[in-house]
Amino acid sequence: MDGAFIIETIVKIVVILLVFSALSGFGTYVERKVLAFMQRRLGPMHVGPYGLLQVAADGIKLFTKEDIIPQNVVKPIFKIAPVITAATAFMAAAAIPFWPQFTAFGYTVHPIVSDINVGILYVMAMMAIGLYGPLLGGMASANKWSLLSAARSAAVFISYEVITGLALLAPLMMVGSLSLIDINNYQIGGISHWIAVSQPVAFILFWIAAFAETGRTPFHLVANDHEIIDGFGTEYSGMRWGLFFIGEYANMFFISFVMAIVFLGGYGDGTIAGALGLLLKVSFFFFFFLWTRAAWPDVRPDQLMRLCWKVLMPIAVVNVVITGVVMMLTRGNG
Amino acid sequence: MNTEPFNDRNVNELSAYYYVDIENYPVTAWDKFKQVVKRSLKGELFVGLWVVLREMIKFDIHTVQYPKEKLPIGPRYRAVHKLLRLWESGFERCIGCGLCEKICISDCIRMDTRIDENSRKEVTEYSINLGRCIFCGYCAEVCPELAIVHGGRYENASEQRAHFVIKDDMLTPLDFLTAGQQEEYPGFGAITPHEDERVTKTPLAY
Numbered sequence: 001m002d003g004a005f006i007i008e009t010i011v012k013i014v015v016i017l018l019v020f021s022a023l024s025g026f027g028t029y030v031e032r033k034v035l036a037f038m039q040r041r042l043g044p045m046h047v048g049p050y051g052l053l054q055v056a057a058d059g060i061k062l063f064t065k066e067d068i069i070p071q072n073v074v075k076p077i078f079k080i081a082p083v084i085t086a087a088t089a090f091m092a093a094a095a096i097p098f099w100p101q102f103t104a105f106g107y108t109v110h111p112i113v114s115d116i117n118v119g120i121l122y123v124m125a126m127m128a129i130g131l132y133g134p135l136l137g138g139m140a141s142a143n144k145w146s147l148l149s150a151a152r153s154a155a156v157f158i159s160y161e162v163i164t165g166l167a168l169l170a171p172l173m174m175v176g177s178l179s180l181i182d183i184n185n186y187q188i189g190g191i192s193h194w195i196a197v198s199q200p201v202a203f204i205l206f207w208i209a210a211f212a213e214t215g216r217t218p219f220h221l222v223a224n225d226h227e228i229i230d231g232f233g234t235e236y237s238g239m240r241w242g243l244f245f246i247g248e249y250a251n252m253f254f255i256s257f258v259m260a261i262v263f264l265g266g267y268g269d270g271t272i273a274g275a276l277g278l279l280l281k282v283s284f285f286f287f288f289f290l291w292t293r294a295a296w297p298d299v300r301p302d303q304l305m306r307l308c309w310k311v312l313m314p315i316a317v318v319n320v321v322i323t324g325v326v327m328m329l330t331r332g333n334g
Numbered sequence: 335m336n337t338e339p340f341n342d343r344n345v346n347e348l349s350a351y352y353y354v355d356i357e358n359y360p361v362t363a364w365d366k367f368k369q370v371v372k373r374s375l376k377g378e379l380f381v382g383l384w385v386v387l388r389e390m391i392k393f394d395i396h397t398v399q400y401p402k403e404k405l406p407i408g409p410r411y412r413a414v415h416k417l418l419r420l421w422e423s424g425f426e427r428c429i430g431c432g433l434c435e436k437i438c439i440s441d442c443i444r445m446d447t448r449i450d451e452n453s454r455k456e457v458t459e460y461s462i463n464l465g466r467c468i469f470c471g472y473c474a475e476v477c478p479e480l481a482i483v484h485g486g487r488y489e490n491a492s493e494q495r496a497h498f499v500i501k502d503d504m505l506t507p508l509d510f511l512t513a514g515q516q517e518e519y520p521g522f523g524a525i526t527p528h529e530d531e532r533v534t535k536t537p538l539a540y
Contacts, residue, residue, distance in 0.1 A: 038386040038390045292383070
């Protein structure tokens with residue numbers, strides 16, 4: 001392990017942290033604008049041209065707000081919970097290739113912090129650990145809405161881990177590797193090679209589960225404003241609440257990257273066009289998160305659980321079995 | 335928009351109203367299953383997605399950016415009061431009769447008068463307590479001289495609300511009057527259009 005490698009890794013980490021912190025801030029702006037346009041409003045307009053500096057204004061507000069820690073909370077856990085959400089979201093980014101490798105000034109750059117051989121497993125594990133943010137934050141808050149939200153988030157996240165895992169299993173059986181770069185390289189060769197084409201059911205299942213994993217609108221019951229205020233975030237203020245927010249939006253970006261890489265061919269053969277294609281796919285998935293928020297109603301917790309265990313999980317299992325049988329038959333012939 | 339068909343509130347083929355078509359609840363298991371299939375395969379989720387996307391593409395924004403843009407208000411809008419002047423002479427129209435003070439149901443008008451050196455009644459004080467005024471418009475309606483009227487000034491945020499309704503603030507400034515900028519109030523109690531033609535001579539000889 002030489003010095004250049006360490007420096008390179010640290011630079012990558014800093015770049016990812018800065019870029020995605022900024023992007024999750026910008027994501028809030030995009031969300032407000034898109035929702036506003038879909039509801040025939042203008043959205044933020046006053047801070048900067050077309051409200052572009054609204055993100056900066058919000059950031060200044062969050063940083064300078066008083067950090068209130070209520071009297072009856074469990075203080076250490078209450079303080080650490082938002083950090084868990086943000087940190088695990090960014091830790092998940094370590095195994096995601098954001099761009100194909102390229103050569104700059106005679107130096108080959110791999111835009112992935114660590115190409116570990118269990119990449120996708122690591123990403124999903126980190127996102128699963130992200131559950132502890134809402135769970136601990138909600139339980140430590142000494143607030144009944146926070147507690148309800150913590151219970152819901154535990155139920156939802158754990159249930160939908162099953163769906164993401166089983167939905168990913170079928171493509172992984174085909175690829176034979178857990179590394180996101182291997183999964184990407186498996187799909188080189190155009191749209192017909194994309195896993196979304198050969199595994200449409202797994203793709204849809206994973207997409208649905210992504211909404212539950214990030215707590216976005218059809219499955220927004222973790223922090224449903226009209227029932228439980230802001231859920232686990234009710235007692236938080238200032239930058240602690242901001243960390244929850246950054247974590248949520250960073251998670252949306254990262255799960256969009258995972259979906260684009262695993263199911264929609266990623267950056268393809270590694271040309272600039274392929275890389276821009278990856279960004280386009282990610283933008284579409286991110287836009288879809290906002291789009292559904294404008295269009296769809298929320299489901300009840302019991303409906304969400306029923307959907308998970310009685311509908312999606314059997315479909316996922318059947319999908320895995322069929323994939324296995326087909327693979328066995330085709331391999332047997334060849 | 336033609337509102338004619340909406341005037342008849344009865345449901346018939348002429349009116350615009352109709353009964354919502356509600357199907358009977360399914361009773362048998364097979365009917366329930368059919369309903370589920372019908373509702374699931376209708377693609378309602380995608381209809382919803384399309385509707386919001388259509389609105390985004392049309393970009394038909396309805397926001398009024400208030401301090402910069404203002405909606406027009408009706409001519410009979412009843413905002414903060416104004417005291418008007420006579421057009422020719424520039425004298426105050428108010429004759430100090432006290433009818434507005436008397437009729438005010440929230441008892442918020444306060445006026446003081448005196449007899450001046452020409453033996454005419456002069457209004458020395460005239461103020462409206464905006465904390466009590468309910469903007470009913472009775473004062474404007476009862477005023478025989480069309481002196482107190484309502485204006486269109488609805489933005490009355492200030493350090494002191496009283497700044498809007500002491501006499502000097504309500505009275506039309508003289509330079510405004512000479513510039514012809516005093517506007518007659520078309521609302522409550524004002525002269526109806528073509529009033530001149532309807533005036534007849536008071537019969538003096540009996």
